[in-house]
Amino acid sequence: MMIRAFCFLFLISAVALAQDAPTITVRKSDRVSLAVSPIGGGSGPGVTKVLQNDLDLSGWFELVSDARASFTVGGTAGGGTLQGKVTDNSGATVLSKTYSGSDRDVAHQFADDIVETITGNPGIATTKIAFVGTASGPKEIYLADYDGNNSRRLTSDRSISVAPSLGPGARNLAYTGYHEGYPDVYVIDVASGARQRVVKAPGTNSGAAISPDGGKMALTMSKDGNPEIYITGLRGGMARRLTRTRGVESSPTWSPNGSELIYSSDNGGSPQLYRIGAGGGAGSMISTGFGYCTDPSWSPDGKKVAFTVRSGGGFSVAVMELGAGGARVLASGQNPVWGRNSRHLIYSSGSNLNLLDVQSGRTTTIVSGLGKVSEPTWSF
Amino acid sequence: MKRPLLLAVALGLAFLLPSCKTKDSYATGMDGDFVDGVPLPERTDGSSYLGGGVSKGQFSPVQFGFDSFEVSGSEMGKVQAVADFMRSSKQNMIIAGFTDERGTEEYNRGLGERRALAVREKLIGLGVSGGHVQTVSFGEEMPAASGGGEAAWAANRRAEFGVVR
Numbered sequence: 001m002m003i004r005a006f007c008f009l010f011l012i013s014a015v016a017l018a019q020d021a022p023t024i025t026v027r028k029s030d031r032v033s034l035a036v037s038p039i040g041g042g043s044g045p046g047v048t049k050v051l052q053n054d055l056d057l058s059g060w061f062e063l064v065s066d067a068r069a070s071f072t073v074g075g076t077a078g079g080g081t082l083q084g085k086v087t088d089n090s091g092a093t094v095l096s097k098t099y100s101g102s103d104r105d106v107a108h109q110f111a112d113d114i115v116e117t118i119t120g121n122p123g124i125a126t127t128k129i130a131f132v133g134t135a136s137g138p139k140e141i142y143l144a145d146y147d148g149n150n151s152r153r154l155t156s157d158r159s160i161s162v163a164p165s166l167g168p169g170a171r172n173l174a175y176t177g178y179h180e181g182y183p184d185v186y187v188i189d190v191a192s193g194a195r196q197r198v199v200k201a202p203g204t205n206s207g208a209a210i211s212p213d214g215g216k217m218a219l220t221m222s223k224d225g226n227p228e229i230y231i232t233g234l235r236g237g238m239a240r241r242l243t244r245t246r247g248v249e250s251s252p253t254w255s256p257n258g259s260e261l262i263y264s265s266d267n268g269g270s271p272q273l274y275r276i277g278a279g280g281g282a283g284s285m286i287s288t289g290f291g292y293c294t295d296p297s298w299s300p301d302g303k304k305v306a307f308t309v310r311s312g313g314g315f316s317v318a319v320m321e322l323g324a325g326g327a328r329v330l331a332s333g334q335n336p337v338w339g340r341n342s343r344h345l346i347y348s349s350g351s352n353l354n355l356l357d358v359q360s361g362r363t364t365t366i367v368s369g370l371g372k373v374s375e376p377t378w379s380f
Numbered sequence: 381m382k383r384p385l386l387l388a389v390a391l392g393l394a395f396l397l398p399s400c401k402t403k404d405s406y407a408t409g410m411d412g413d414f415v416d417g418v419p420l421p422e423r424t425d426g427s428s429y430l431g432g433g434v435s436k437g438q439f440s441p442v443q444f445g446f447d448s449f450e451v452s453g454s455e456m457g458k459v460q461a462v463a464d465f466m467r468s469s470k471q472n473m474i475i476a477g478f479t480d481e482r483g484t485e486e487y488n489r490g491l492g493e494r495r496a497l498a499v500r501e502k503l504i505g506l507g508v509s510g511g512h513v514q515t516v517s518f519g520e521e522m523p524a525a526s527g528g529g530e531a532a533w534a535a536n537r538r539a540e541f542g543v544v545r
């Protein structure tokens with residue numbers, strides 16, 4: 001009775017939401033029931049904990065006890081490996097695979113395989129995030145698992161290190177560093193820690209976004225006398241200018257196939273979102289209905305843009321379906337970035353980074369205690 | 381009959397010329413969009429606004445309105461003082477642009493740079509060579525006044541001057 005009433009209420013709210021914006025809303029009842037049996041072996045307890053959290057945060061599952069479950073997850077972990085197995089309620093094996101790595105790594109890999117096997121959607125558990133934190137005093141770049149765990153400081157510049165962008169697979173990270181006194185773009189090879197200052201043109205070089213193929217960067221440069229969007233190689237080199245306005249262009253974000261960009265421009269007075277071909281042409285304004293729109297993030301499915309809205313002295317996270325219009329405010333905070341499932345956003349809110357499931361509306365704080373945190377980026 | 385026509389053409393040109401001149405340096409291209417400011421010179425090795433080799437505080441910072449990069453008439457006296465100094469001293473200058481905290485970080489970096497460039501354009505308009513003026517933006521970092529409130533915000537929306545030693 002309780003459950004029925006709850007479902008009914010949820011349906012009503014889903015309909016109400018649908019009238020505000022054509023966002024796909026998953027009803028709670030659409031979640032797949034899943035039972036996680038404790039993973040056996042020496043590493044079992046640790047792996048089980050991470051795995052349960054991953055499957056819960058994914059938003060696709062209702063974690064239940066064995067009796068009611070459509071699928072049951074189990075396995076054995078120890079000695080740097082995990083043998084994972086998923087069976088359906090007829091007892092048939094739908095996934096059986098061995099993973100190697102740290103306890104956290106194997107749990108994340110297994111979680112993503114479970115999500116993909118059962119729902120057909122990409123998982124986010126193996127992805128990485130980076131962000132700006134002030135735990136050591138100055139703004140430095142931090143790297144962490146998508147759930148905020150395993151965080152480590154990547155830079156020790158003791159100047160101003162900001163605007164990180166993770167490339168595909170989190171192999172590279174570009175950021176804006178004032179190490180040499182001017183804002184320049186640096187690229188770090190995440191595995192080796194090797195760093196290169198790749199864009200050091202006169203003026204300000206900032207806000208690099210690594211392209212989906214990992215080979216290029218879009219960024220703001222002012223060398224020609226105005227802050228404009230340019231495209232350059234991941235190792236710098238010739239920068240090709242994309243925009244030509246009197247105003248400020250900033251925060252480019254790539255379309256999934258790299259053929260277009262959305263960026264912020266105040267050429268019309270206050271910052272608004274614009275869309276432009278990566279080959280050039282004129283930027284066309286995206287009508288959001290908000291007066292101050294910055295930090296766009298283009299969803300990997302190509303359908304949505306998330307961005308920051310300034311209104312009433314505060315910042316909000318908004319999402320708009322491209323082509324459909326009707327931007328919708330989802331949370332108080334700023335700088336939203338999409339996960340590779342186009343379902344979750346990470347955004348900053350004071351000293352927290354929050355993970356938001358856009359379909360269910362569920363918010364989880366994933367980073368806190370690292371000072372003021374800002375400008376998250378999320379690898380695909 | 382030909383002379384009045386010529387006179388009229390000449391008068392018309394005379395009217396057109398000043399209006400061309402007062403038009404700012406934002407040349408419009410074939411398709412009507414913005415072509416270029418004056419490109420920045422290469423950086424001076426060993427000196428930067430953050431790192432050193434620069435004398436700060438010699439000139440009053442130019443103040444700006446909220447979310448604006450226009451140099452208002454009331455601020456032009458400060459720019460004039462810098463132009464007078466630069467024309468006689470021939471020293472290089474770094475203009476550092478800043479914003480208040482009420483915008484988002486990356487946009488503020490762009491806005492700070494645009495403010496520095498707006499002041500640079502005014503200097504160029506006053507006869508200073510663009511080749512002697514570098515710019516940098518710190519966005520909302522390093523506020524001149526801490527805390528919130530309109531007085532602090534107004535103080536933080538600025539372009540500062542650093543004379544390269």
